[in-house]
Amino acid sequence: MSIIKKRLISVINVLEKIAVQSRSFNDYLPIGSSEILVENLSRWGSDEILIQCFDRSKKKLGPNINLLKKITNFKKGTPLIYSGGIRNSFDALEIIKNGADRIMVGYSFFQKLNYDNLTKISNKIGKQSLILSLPIKINKNNFYIYNYVDRNLTDIKKINFDNLDKIVSEILITDMYNEGSYDRFDTRMLKLANIIKIPLIFFGGITSQHKVKKILSHKNVSAVGIGNSLNFKEHAYQSFVLQNRNFFRKTSYAKK
Amino acid sequence: MQKNNNSVFNFCKKCLYSCQHPLGIVIDENGICSGCKIHEEKNTINWNSKWQELKKITQNYKLKKQNFYDCIIPVTGANDSFFVVHVVKNLLKMNPLLVCYNKYWNTPLGIKNLSTLRTKFNCDIIFQNVNPIKVKKITKATLYKLGSIYWHSLSGHTVFPVQISISYKIPLIIWGAHQGLEQVGMYSHYDNVEMSRRYRKNHDLMGVEAENLISSSDNLTEGDIFQYLYPDDHELNKVGTRGIYLGNFIRWDVKEQHEKMIKFYNYKTCKSNRTIDCYDYVDSFNYMNLHDRIKLYKHGFSKITDQLCREIRFNRIDRNSALTMVKRYEQRKSLYEKNFCEWLNINQKSLNYLLDTFKNNKFWKQIDVTRWKFKGLSYHNENMILRKNSAKLKYVQNSKIKVDAKYVTFGKGIKDF
Numbered sequence: 001m002s003i004i005k006k007r008l009i010s011v012i013n014v015l016e017k018i019a020v021q022s023r024s025f026n027d028y029l030p031i032g033s034s035e036i037l038v039e040n041l042s043r044w045g046s047d048e049i050l051i052q053c054f055d056r057s058k059k060k061l062g063p064n065i066n067l068l069k070k071i072t073n074f075k076k077g078t079p080l081i082y083s084g085g086i087r088n089s090f091d092a093l094e095i096i097k098n099g100a101d102r103i104m105v106g107y108s109f110f111q112k113l114n115y116d117n118l119t120k121i122s123n124k125i126g127k128q129s130l131i132l133s134l135p136i137k138i139n140k141n142n143f144y145i146y147n148y149v150d151r152n153l154t155d156i157k158k159i160n161f162d163n164l165d166k167i168v169s170e171i172l173i174t175d176m177y178n179e180g181s182y183d184r185f186d187t188r189m190l191k192l193a194n195i196i197k198i199p200l201i202f203f204g205g206i207t208s209q210h211k212v213k214k215i216l217s218h219k220n221v222s223a224v225g226i227g228n229s230l231n232f233k234e235h236a237y238q239s240f241v242l243q244n245r246n247f248f249r250k251t252s253y254a255k256k
Numbered sequence: 257m258q259k260n261n262n263s264v265f266n267f268c269k270k271c272l273y274s275c276q277h278p279l280g281i282v283i284d285e286n287g288i289c290s291g292c293k294i295h296e297e298k299n300t301i302n303w304n305s306k307w308q309e310l311k312k313i314t315q316n317y318k319l320k321k322q323n324f325y326d327c328i329i330p331v332t333g334a335n336d337s338f339f340v341v342h343v344v345k346n347l348l349k350m351n352p353l354l355v356c357y358n359k360y361w362n363t364p365l366g367i368k369n370l371s372t373l374r375t376k377f378n379c380d381i382i383f384q385n386v387n388p389i390k391v392k393k394i395t396k397a398t399l400y401k402l403g404s405i406y407w408h409s410l411s412g413h414t415v416f417p418v419q420i421s422i423s424y425k426i427p428l429i430i431w432g433a434h435q436g437l438e439q440v441g442m443y444s445h446y447d448n449v450e451m452s453r454r455y456r457k458n459h460d461l462m463g464v465e466a467e468n469l470i471s472s473s474d475n476l477t478e479g480d481i482f483q484y485l486y487p488d489d490h491e492l493n494k495v496g497t498r499g500i501y502l503g504n505f506i507r508w509d510v511k512e513q514h515e516k517m518i519k520f521y522n523y524k525t526c527k528s529n530r531t532i533d534c535y536d537y538v539d540s541f542n543y544m545n546l547h548d549r550i551k552l553y554k555h556g557f558s559k560i561t562d563q564l565c566r567e568i569r570f571n572r573i574d575r576n577s578a579l580t581m582v583k584r585y586e587q588r589k590s591l592y593e594k595n596f597c598e599w600l601n602i603n604q605k606s607l608n609y610l611l612d613t614f615k616n617n618k619f620w621k622q623i624d625v626t627r628w629k630f631k632g633l634s635y636h637n638e639n640m641i642l643r644k645n646s647a648k649l650k651y652v653q654n655s656k657i658k659v660d661a662k663y664v665t666f667g668k669g670i671k672d673f
Contacts, residue, residue: 018280021443029290029441030280032458040454043489182446232443234452235493 006216006247007047007223008240010230011203012037014053014067014084021228023180025054025135025148031231034067039074041230044237045251048079050104050172050225056085057107058149063091065098072099083133088117089124096125104172106133110145110154115163122167131201132164135174138188146176161196170199170222178205180228185211193220201225209243216247264618265636268292271565272578273440274633276618278555279459281440294441295569301445303507309448310505314348317428325353327428330417331373331381332356333366333539336432336510338517341377343502344430352430354381355420357412359540360388360599360665363657365524366539367667376521384416385666390480392600397469397476402462403554403614405596406547409540410460411484418451418497422487427496433503433510435459439562451499453486509570511535515652524655530588531560532581534651541592541663549590553611556619556632558586573649582634595663 012034013022019037021029031037034051041049051071053064063085071080082095083104095103103125109118109132122130135146137153144153164171173192178184185205193200202215203225215224230236241248266275268289275283282290318326329344329352331337344352356370374381391408398407417429434449436442436459443449457465466484470476487497502508514535517523525534528544536559537543544559552558564578573581597604612628619632 015282020280020282027284028282029294029443030282030436031442032280032455033463036454036458036463040452228447231449231452231454232447233450234498235489238493 005249006221007201008237008244008248009048009050009081009201009203009223009225010041010046010237011050011052011225011227012041013227014051014064015055017067021180021231022054024176025179027180035070035074037231038071038078038080039076041237042074042076042078044235046078046237047249048081048223049075050081050083051100052104053082053084054148061085062087063095065094068095068098068100075099081131083131086121089120092121092125092130096129102129102131102169104131104133106135107147107149110134110147111150113154113158115160115167118164118167127167128169130168131170131172132168133172133174135176135179136189136192137176138186141188143189143192156192161198165198168198170201171196172201172203172225175202175204179203181205183207183211185215187211187214190215190218190221193218196220203227212240212244212247216244265633267633267637270575271568272557272561272575272582272633272637273565274637276556276633277440279436279440279442290441291439291565292441292569294437294444297445298507298509301507303505306445306505310500310502311348313500314344314350314428314430318350324351325380325424325426326350327352327430328417328421328424328426329354329430330356330413331370332413333362333369333373334535334537335539336513337373338369338521338523339513340430340432340502341373341379342517342520343506345377345379352379353420353424353426354379355417356381356383357409357416358383358385358666359409359412360391360663361409361541361596362664362667363539363541364661364664364667365526365655365657367664369524369539371667372521372523382420384412384483386412386483388665390483393476393480394469394484395600396602398464399600399610401469402464403550403611404462405542405550407461407464408484411466414456414460415466415484415486417499418487418492421497422491422495425495427498429497429499431499431501433508434501437501437503438508438566445504448504449501451501453489456486510566511570511572511651518652518654522654525651525653526656527653529591530558530585531563532585532649532651533560533563534653536563538657541595541657541661545590545592546596550611550614552586552630552632553615553620556616557582557634560585561633567649579634579637586632586634587630591659592661599663 012019014034015028019031019034021031038049056064068082079101081102081104082100086092086105087108092103137144137146143156145156173189175185175189178186199222200220201223206224207229212224215221238251241251266283268283269287270292273281273289275281327350329340331354344350394408395405398404421429466481469481526538527534530544530548548558561582564581567573568575568578597607621629621631623629
């Protein structure tokens with residue numbers, strides 16, 4: 001029986017001017033140029049690339065348009081999601097104009113659970129181009145959104161996901177405690193896929209075939225995001241695809 | 257007194273690196289750089305368990321028939337070559353094929369060391385001698401375009417082993433340490449990072465692969481650069497080529513390792529004019545001279561800073577003494593430039609003029625046409641009391657290169673050492 005193919009999203013974390021490995025978004029190791037990473041992932045046949053410039057909101061710098069302009073020359077048709085520093089619909093439009101295919105918003109929404117701003121962005125660029133990012137921490141089996149700028153927690157129950165369904169196309173759930181770890185993604189996060197009817201992308205500490213299979217077997221999960229470990233080996237992306245060939249489309253260089 | 261320690265020159269509190277490192281570096285909220293943090297892993301890792309991990313990986317590549325090669329080791333006449341061959345041949349009991357890219361600026365010492373490698377370890381070695389006319393054309397192009405004389409050497413050294421892996425169908429390439437991990441903590445030792453085309457382009461080749469050179473230089477043709485082209489992804493995939501780094505599995509300490517190699521195999525070392533380290537790059541006339549001068553122009557620090565950051569991390573020198581040493585050595589004369597000008601057929605004045613155009617104005621202030629003031633990392637890193645050198649760092653110097661020595665273009669062995 002054939003199943004609908006899911007996506008493997010390559011995640012590039014950017015701190016200031018360089019791509020970095022991130023561990024729980026507070027410990028970073030330098031990797032190099034974002035442009036060359038994008039070029040490499042595109043050549044490998046990545047389904048989609050997510051650029052997360054996570055210091056932009058904290059430093060109130062707005063989106064990194066210069067980086068985006070450079071990157072788009074290297075993506076060669078690979079769909080690109082941009083995230084970081086997005087404040088309003090004007091920023092969102094600028095990002096799309098400068099080569100991103102979709103945008104991901106986090107802080108500007110969950111800071112005040114501002115649906116209006118999110119609706120304006122969605123109206124401007126279309127629901128299909130908008131993803132909501134929710135960094136999650138689990139405490140005593142309760143789910144909290146972690147605000148990485150103010151470092152406080154918001155109970156996820158405060159979000160009306162029925163309203164969001166009309167505004168965003170997907171939600172990226174990041175396991176905050178385990179982001180950047182070797183396969184320590186907390187599978188309790190999958191409970192969210194029962195609560196939220198919007199397609200989910202899971203990210204943070206997902207490195208093994210076993211974990212990928214467990215996550216993607218869930219009907220409401222559309223993709224997984226892999227970050228650090230794509231930088232450790234040649235053809236790392238293709239290896240993930242091969243290990244989980246039932247879920248992903250074949251890449252150009254994957255073995256039969 | 258501190259001259260400038262704002263975010264532009266944010267220095268690590270432990271070593272001498274700043275956030276201006278060309279490989280990229282992250283300095284955390286406590287003022288410690290990613291390189292120093294990753295170095296600390298060397299003191300906590302269970303290296304026995306790592307060694308077992310390495311044995312398990314390499315076991316899969318050992319051939320049952322002893323008449324062929326188990327792996328490839330890229331070698332030069334210096335650096336980690338002896339130690340890597342020692343580990344692979346004597347400790348892992350593998351049969352390696354040594355491969356060496358001829359950079360043409362070989363010192364007699366480097367040739368002697370290569371000869372020792374072949375004979376004392378009883379290994380086969382393949383040299384890649386690219387047509388010197390092409391090498392000179394490429395060197396001219398990269399010098400003008402990138403301000404780099406070393407692009408061809410770095411490119412050749414990193415691509416030749418991969419090409420041999422494909423053509424001989426030997427999947428495993430064994431390298432020494434990963435430069436990005438050792439210097440700036442690009443990866444954890446636990447990541448077991450392997451060789452990749454992306455890293456090579458980004459960091460070894462300054463973002464410019466061979467094919468990019470043609471588009472940026474009218475003088476180069478495809479025929480000039482084809483020996484530097486990285487094999488296609490399909491070919492790599494078909495053979496299963498992978499390059500592992502021993503530094504992920506062995507507590508890597510270059511100084512200690514070199515001293516072992518001197519003792520065991522009479523590895524030849526010599527003094528350099530621009531550093532106290534006698535072990536690194538003794539195979540090349542240019543690495544610790546002209547190339548090092550260019551590094552100072554472009555990046556505001558020279559190789560001695562890299563070497564002493566390493567020694568600070570191993571607690572063999574304190575930060576203040578290291579900074580004093582750097583200031584003493586980094587602007588010393590670069591030797592053997594006459595040889596390079598003759599080899600490339602350019603005159604020294606033209607070379608100097610050209611190199612001045614690559615002086616990074618973050619680190620150099622022009623006073624007049626010929627005079628510049630250095631404002632590199634050591635200039636800004638004066639936030640401590642300088643004192644006379646109290647360092648106890650000692651290096652074994654068992655040989656030397658004559659001032660009038662010439663490039664050894666091809667050589668099987670040198671008797672004079």
